[in-house]
Structure formats: structure tokens, C-alpha cells
Ligand SMILES: Nc1ncnc2c1ncn2[C@@H]1O[C@H](COP(=O)(O)OP(=O)(O)OP(=O)(O)O)[C@@H](O)[C@H]1O
């Protein structure tokens with residue numbers, strides 16, 4: 001193991017800063033995964049990898065970048081969330097809170113009955129998540145529209161409603177990018193900006209989430225989608 005980790009250190013050393021490396025090794029020593037496999041996505045704030053456990057099970061590792069992320073924007077969003085009002089404008093603290101918030105939001109969403117990746121671990125700026133997929137990773141809704149549009153759409157609205165009413169959360173960045181199509185069923189991902197319904201801009205975010213979803217499904221050919229009515233139902 002020592003020999004192995006030395007080798008990984010050499011390979012990963014070119015990709016990650018020391019702080020990230022140390023945390024990755026902590027997660028490895030805690031048994032969350034054995035090695036990173038492929039990079040899946042380089043987003044605005046985070047890099048996503050698949051990783052493999054000792055038992056050859058896949059997991060997802062989401063690493064928020066410590067340097068090249070827009071922590072000013074993160075701060076503007078998170079300071080509205082009453083759970084994080086104590087937060088001072090300190091780069092690392094904000095990024096860690098942002099990561100932790102995603103973990104907490106995923107747990108809450110899951111408890112409310114929304115299909116999301118199970119959060120397996122969080123350490124500072126790194127999240128370990130359930131891998132959604134089988135042999136192949138589940139695709140974003142955007143790249144894999146479902147056959148049964150109405151059924152899929154209804155499920156999404158049901159999830160938005162469960163989030164709002166049971167988890168008391170609004171996703172806030174819902175779109176065909178942040179919904180996966182896993183075997184014809186929606187899975188919501190990317191919960192870092194999800195906030196409590198009592199946040200001052202929660203209604204606006206809800207409106208935007210509903211709108212984004214409706215715009216996509218209209219493009220797919222669905223008719224008579226009434227955003228106002230959906231919103232009323234959720235707020236009722
Ligand atoms: N648990 C998961 N299982 C399968 N694929 C995932 C999972 N989590 C993320 N992905 C893939 O990685 C992509 C990026 O993930 P995500 O949306 O969480 O990060 P991001 O958009 O880069 O985040 P940010 O907007 O904060 O920069 C997703 O669109 C999806 O394709």
C-alpha cells in the first residue's frame with residue numbers, strides 16, 4: 001500500500017495541489033475509494049471524477065477547486081441561506097461551507113423521497129457521491145431525452161414539490177444539465193446552490209427552476225405546460 005500510494009502521489013501530484021492530495025489520501029485511508037479513475041467533467045467550480053472502491057464499486061468524487069473557483073459568487077449565494085449566515089468572507093471557509101451545504105442538501109432531498117446521488121462522505125472541498133449509472137454513466141437529460149416525456153416531466157415536478165414541501169429546499173439551478181436520465185427516471189444532481197425555502201430569493205429560484213424545466217420539455221414537443229399553475233400547486 002505504501003508503495004502504491006507513493007506512485008499515485010507521483011501521478012496525482014501533477015494534477016492536484018498538496019492540500020487536495022492530502023485530503024484524497026485521507027478519504028482513501030478511510031476506505032471511501034481506492035483510486036480515482038476517469039475525469040468526467042470540469043465545471044465552473046468543481047472537477048468530477050469516477051473512482052473505484054476496494055470492492056470494485058464505482059463512486060463519484062467531486063472536488064471543488066480551491067483556487068480557480070468564483071468564491072465571490074459562492075459567497076453572494078450562501079450568505080442568503082440562514083444556515084450559513086455566520087460565514088465570514090474567507091475563501092477556503094466559503095468553499096468548504098459550499099461543499100458541506102451540497103452534502104447536507106443531498107441528504108435532506110433524499111430523506112424527502114427525491115432521487116439524488118447518496119452522499120457518502122465530505123471532507124473540506126471534496127464530496128464522495130453515489131455513482132449514477134451501470135456499465136455506463138447516466139447521461140444528462142439534455143443529451144438523453146426520455147421516451148416517455150410526460151411521465152418523466154411529471155416525476156420532475158413531483159420532485160420539485162417534494163423538495164419544497166418536505167425537504168423545505170429549492171434546487172435553484174435545475175435544468176436539463178443537472179438532471180440525469182437513469183433508465184428513464186430522473187435523478188437530480190448538483191445541489192450546492194440549493195437553499196432553504198425561507199431564503200429571501202427562494203420563490204424566484206423556484207420560478208426559474210420550473211421555467212427551465214418547462215422550456216426544455218416544450219422544445220421536446222410537450223404542449224400546454226402552464227408554469228404558473230405548477231408553481232401554484234407547489235406553493236399550495
Ligand atoms: N453522482 C453522479 N453520477 C453520475 N454522474 C454524475 C454524478 N455527479 C455528477 N455527474 C456528472 O458530472 C457532471 C457535473 O456534475 P455537477 O453538475 O455536480 O457539477 P458542476 O456542474 O461542474 O458543478 P458546478 O456548477 O458547481 O461547477 C454532471 O452533469 C454529470 O454528468
Ligand SMILES: [Mg+2]
Pocket residue numbers: 043177178190
Ligand atoms: Mg452541474
